[in-house]
Amino acid sequence: MQFPELFVEIMIMVSLGLISVSVIVLIVLLIVDFVKQRVW
């Protein structure tokens, strides 16, 4: 039994999408920490 092509394609696209969102999350978290003065 093989993994269906669509499944593999969606898995790759979702992974790339999640990583893109992660970059934004990291930047937002830093801004929030900076504003609340709790970076360090």
Place this chain on the structure above:
Amino acid sequence: MEHQSYIISPEHGWIIIAGLSVLWIGLGYYWGRRAKSMDGYMLAGRRVGLALGTATVMATWVTSNTTMLAPQFALELGIWGMIAYSTAALGLLLFAPLAARIRRLMPRGYTSGDFIRLRYGKPAWVLFLLISIFYGFIWLISMGMAGGILMNAIAGIPYEIGMSVILFVCVAYTLFGGLYAVIGTDYVQSVLILIGIVIIGVAVFQLVDFGTVYADLSTDKPMLLNALLPASIMAVFNNLLFGVGEVFHSNVWWSRVFAMSQKAGRRAYLIGGLIWLPVPVAAGFIALSSGSIGINITRPDMVGPLVAANVLGQAGAIVVFMVFFCSLASSLDSLLASTSDLITQDIYKKMIKPQASEAQLRKASSRIVLGLGFVAWIVCLPRIGTLADVLFFAGPLVASTIWPIATGLFWRKANARGAIAGMIAGSVTGLVFYFVVGWYSASLIGAATSMIVVVLFTYLFPGTFEWHKLDEKTAASNA
């Protein structure tokens, strides 16, 4: 592979290396000025917030092994290979509740060795240090080797020189700034790594027709698409347990718990784990297209950079080069700092010089960072084995520590005899399976054996541990 070694010219390679090296050393020096005390140098002041905490967890776990071995897993084990590598994220996710408990029980702790010593006593502590320092060193070597291999394969820079440069840069800024420098640079590195992976992944996905790749795989290597490949499915559990073992025992992760504020620790490990989860798939899938675009793979651990560079040309090679340099640096600096902490606190202070002043500890710590860098350099000089060979050998050893640590943190009855027997039995049986069956079974067997032994000993010889003993200074003042 010679023609592939000059995808970017050595001159371009040197320009990137010089630019990033100056950036890391400069930032390390800048942030490292905060490190006035030993708590500052070793633990970044113990008040690291959520943003830097999350980024350092994520960046440290994205090692060069992730960006080199995830494609290798995809190349050799197919779709299950990528999924198997992703399960290592569970190490971070499962460590989140432990992080909260560790910070609560040990508000003044320094290392993972502190926990084992206070919880199980000296014999278990010595055994744990042997495993932990051995593993930390193996990881350090694999990073140094990866640096040399990468620079050689992409830019044609001789292996010995590339490896020496990456080790020197990381030693330099870790020496200047301790964990402040490590965590600060990790944030910048994690953002660059994630952006780089997205650029490469999206570009390969756009430029190579996935339908063709899938059809070629179905014809030429159907095994890679097999949903029921036994070795791959076993690799899922093996990698999962290897990942959990690595995170649970290693001082790299414990030192971050002690460095983060009380509130940030648990959430940082949760978010860091979630961010890391898709990285092996995004970094690994490009290897599946190697057959369709006709790349001759002579070294499986180089498949990722070679595909990216072949599909994207100079620009792709430069992005790959930057991603690798960042992932190498973010792991190497963490290993240097945390292994040095372990040796400084657990061996120098606890075993050799208990009355050492803060200045003496700082001096010892700096010398240990230098010493670790030098010894790693000597061992890395002869280019030995593949990365997988080097790294997975340590798998059963670290997997055998999962249960002594997890039960020791939550189960009052867990005891020293069980912890020692669990670590020895798990390591031995795991290594037997490593040599007799294969790397993909070693961690699984090591962790399973350790679990059975620890649970059995806990029921046979139940202890009555008092949790307050883990807060060493409070326990000492009450005594």
